[in-house]
Amino acid sequence: MSAVSDRLPTFPWDKLEPYKKTAAAHPDGIVDLSVGTPVDPVPELIQKALIDAADSPGYPTVWGTPALRDAITGWVERRLGARGVTHRHVLPIVGSKELVAWLPTQLGLGPGDRVAYPRLAYPTYEVGARLARAEYEVYDDPTELDPRGLKLLWLNSPSNPTGKVLSGQELTRIVAWAREHGVLIFSDECYLELGWEADPVSVLHPDVNGGSYDGIVAVHSLSKRSNLAGYRAAFLAGDPAVLGPLLEIRKHGGMMTSAPTQAAVVAALGDDEHVRVQRGRYAARRTALRRALEAHGFRIEHSEASLYLWATREESCWATVAHLADLGILVAPGDFYGEAGARHVRVAFTATDARVEAAVRRLA
Numbered sequence: 001m002s003a004v005s006d007r008l009p010t011f012p013w014d015k016l017e018p019y020k021k022t023a024a025a026h027p028d029g030i031v032d033l034s035v036g037t038p039v040d041p042v043p044e045l046i047q048k049a050l051i052d053a054a055d056s057p058g059y060p061t062v063w064g065t066p067a068l069r070d071a072i073t074g075w076v077e078r079r080l081g082a083r084g085v086t087h088r089h090v091l092p093i094v095g096s097k098e099l100v101a102w103l104p105t106q107l108g109l110g111p112g113d114r115v116a117y118p119r120l121a122y123p124t125y126e127v128g129a130r131l132a133r134a135e136y137e138v139y140d141d142p143t144e145l146d147p148r149g150l151k152l153l154w155l156n157s158p159s160n161p162t163g164k165v166l167s168g169q170e171l172t173r174i175v176a177w178a179r180e181h182g183v184l185i186f187s188d189e190c191y192l193e194l195g196w197e198a199d200p201v202s203v204l205h206p207d208v209n210g211g212s213y214d215g216i217v218a219v220h221s222l223s224k225r226s227n228l229a230g231y232r233a234a235f236l237a238g239d240p241a242v243l244g245p246l247l248e249i250r251k252h253g254g255m256m257t258s259a260p261t262q263a264a265v266v267a268a269l270g271d272d273e274h275v276r277v278q279r280g281r282y283a284a285r286r287t288a289l290r291r292a293l294e295a296h297g298f299r300i301e302h303s304e305a306s307l308y309l310w311a312t313r314e315e316s317c318w319a320t321v322a323h324l325a326d327l328g329i330l331v332a333p334g335d336f337y338g339e340a341g342a343r344h345v346r347v348a349f350t351a352t353d354a355r356v357e358a359a360v361r362r363l364a
Contacts, residue, residue, distance in 0.1 A: 004131065004264075007130045007131060007132055007133070008127060008131070009123070009126070009127070009130070012123060012336045013035075013336075015333075016034060016321070016330070016332070016333070017316055017322050019322060019325040019330060020034075020325075020330055022322075022325040022326065023324075023325040023327075023328050023329060023330040024328075025328075026328025026362075027328075028328060028329070028358055029268075029328065029358075030328055030329075030330055030331045031328055031330070031351060031353055031355045031358050031359040031362070032330045032351065032355075033289075033331050033347050033348045033349070033350075033354075033359065034330045034331055034332045034346075034348065035328060035332070035348060035350075036160075036224070036307045036308060036348040036350050037229055037350060038129050038223065038224065038227040038228075038229050038350055039350055039351060040227050040281060040350050040352075041227065041277060042117040042226070042228065042230075042231075043226065043227070043268070043277075045274070046226060046228070046264045046267050046268050046274070047264075047265050048267070049263045049264045049266065049267035049268075050215070050231075050261070050263060050264040051260075053259055053260040053262075053264070054260055054261035054265065056258070056259035056260055058257040058259075059172060059256065059331075060256045060257060060258060060262060061256065062092075062247060062250045062251045062255060062256050063087075063091065063092070063247055064092040064257060064262050065259075065262055065263075065266075066087070067262075067263075067266050068092060068262045068265060068266055069087040069090055070087075070266075071086065071265065071266040071269040071270060072090040072092070072235050072237065072265075072269065073085045073086065073089065073090055073237075074269070074270075075270075076090070076202075076204055076218075076220075076237045077084045079193070080192075080202040080204050080205060080218075081202070081204070081205045081206065081207075082204040082205065082206070082237070082325065083206055084211075085204075088240040088243070088244070089213060089237055089238060089239075089240055089243065090235060090236065090237045090338075091235060091236045091237075091243045091246060091247055091250075092233075092234070092235045092245070092257045092262065092265070093219075093234045093235060093236060093250075093255070093257070094232050094234075094255055094256070094257055095221070095223070095232035095233065095234050096188070096190055096219050096220075096221040096223070096234040097124055098255070099219060099234065099236070100122070100124040100125060100127075100128055100188070100219070100264075101124050101127050101128045101131060102128065102131065103128055103152070103186065104128045104129050104131065104132035104134050104152060104347050105128070105131055105132040106246055106249050106250070107132075107151070107152065107184075107246075109129075109132045109134040109151050109152065110132055110133050110134055111133050111134070111135075111282045112134075112135070112149060113132075113134045113135065113149060113151040113152075114134065114135045114137065114144055114149045114150045114151060114152075115128070115129040115132075115134050115135070115136045115137075115140070115150075115151065115152045115154070116136070116137050116139050116142060116150060116152070116153050116154065116173055117136070117138060117139075117153075117154035117156070117248045118138065118139065118140075118154070118155075118156055118159065119138040119139060119140055119338055119340050120159065120161060120162055120334075120337045120338045120340050120341050121132045121138070121154070121156060121159075121177070121337055121338060122156065122160045122161075122188070122337070123336060125154050125156075128266055132273065134151070134152075135149075142155070142174055142176040142177070142178075143173065143174060147181035147182075147183055148282055150181070150183050151166065151183070151184060151259070151359055152183075152184055152186065153174075153183050153184065153185050153186070154186055154187075154188060155171070155174065155185060155186070155187040155188065155203070156187075156188040156326065157171070157187070157189065157192075157200060157201075158189075158191040158192065158194065158195065158198075158200050158304075158305030158306040159189075159302070159306065160188075160191065160306060160308065160337075161192075161307040161308055161310060161332070161334065161336075161341065161344075161346040162301065162302040162303070162306075162308075162310040163191075163302045163303040163304055163305050163308055163309070163328055164197040164302040164304070164305075164308055165195065165200050165304050165305045166201075167201070168201040168205070168207055169202060170206055171187075171203055171208045171310045172207065172208050175203060175208055175209055175215075175216060178215060178216075179214065179215050183215070183290065184214075184215055184216075184217075184242065185203065185215060185216045186217050186218075186219060186291040187202070187203040187216065187218045187219065188219045189202055189203075189216070189218050189219060189220055190219060190220060190223070190224060190234075191224060191305055191306040191307065192220070192305075193224075193225045193275060193279070194224060194225070194279065194282065194305055194306055194307060195304065195305040196286065196303075196304055196305055197303075197304035197305075198305055199305040200305055202218055203216045203238075204216070204218050204237060204238065213238045213239045213240070214239055214241075215239060215242075216238050217236050217237070217238030217239055217242055218236065218237050218238055219234065219245065220234060220236075220237065221233070221234040221269050222234065222265060222269075223300075224266040224307060225268075225275050225278065226274065226275065226278070227278065228264070228265075228268065231264060231265075232257070232259045232261065233257065233264065233268070235265075237353055259278040267325060268292070281353075282307060282349060282350075284353075285349040285350075285351070285353065285356045286309070286349045287316035288356055288357070288360050289309060289347060289349050289356060289359065289360065290303075290309055291309050291360075292359065292360040292363040293309065293363060295363070295364070296363045296364075298311040298312065298313055299311065299312050299313075299314075301344070303340065307348055307349060308347060308348050308349070309346075309349065310329060310334075310344055310346060310347075311331075311344060311345050311346075311347055312334075312343050312345070314343060315336040315343065316342065316343065317333040317335055317341065317342055317343060317344055317345050318333055318335075320333075320345045321333050321345060324345070327362040328358075328362060329362060329363075330360050331345040331346060331347045331348075332345060332346040332347075332348075333345055334344075334346060354364060
């Protein structure tokens, strides 16, 4: 019997190790802009909520506490403009990557079923399809796909890696097409609160879905907006007919968010000020890096939202990675996200102010 790992592609980040060593040899050390991991402190009110809930000896529930569900429903209505959201419309998850990787399996997809995702995309969409032995394909415009056998359509706006944002009109058109053909949409909106030159819209907004959540689910994470990547805190919101069965499956699988994390999420979703403060940090780093990259000869494409700059010097992405590694700067090659990224790199602006300043000096 072949191992499940045989279904998976080579882990792409292993290919970056030689360049990481080169960058680390810089006299002033590496500036790692390759991974979008938060580096700023977890806001104090969230830490306090976690600590106050530390004495949690019993098992948490998969569906989460009523307080957690209240916090999620309140946030999607307040922040995303959703209407009529009840506890049946939401489901906590153990970080969004876990959900992306295992969703096709939990939906019961397999050989002969098709999963589609953007041509430039987070690699885990493909991994999820492979784990389920489903077929997978990429798209530029999902409404040009053959809907026959298409069981799961991933949207990603704002995009990782490009930062591209789908307009409300585009989302409305895609949702209408998917419903016409009975295609389930999961919309990865984890960077929605990080719009810079665009105001990202959720599929949960009534202008997009016509006031119905049939056939649509949004994926949201607290990793970026609240610096909670280490907490593994995320949630789904949308069609109860989809979330109900997923809840039952996840009960059997023991996919539970820890009780202290649930309490921390309640605090995080109830406070907008820490998000405003963190956005300010990222905005300053983004501006500094963008100016430095452009002055160094890069062209920035898309990048109107998210935590990344999608940059090119019109050469192989690996040549660019090597060039920047010689300056002590590590970035992600665009082909990690699909063949269409072969001449781009993804530059994260999640490093500390000091390391961003170091990168700016080196680029100059």
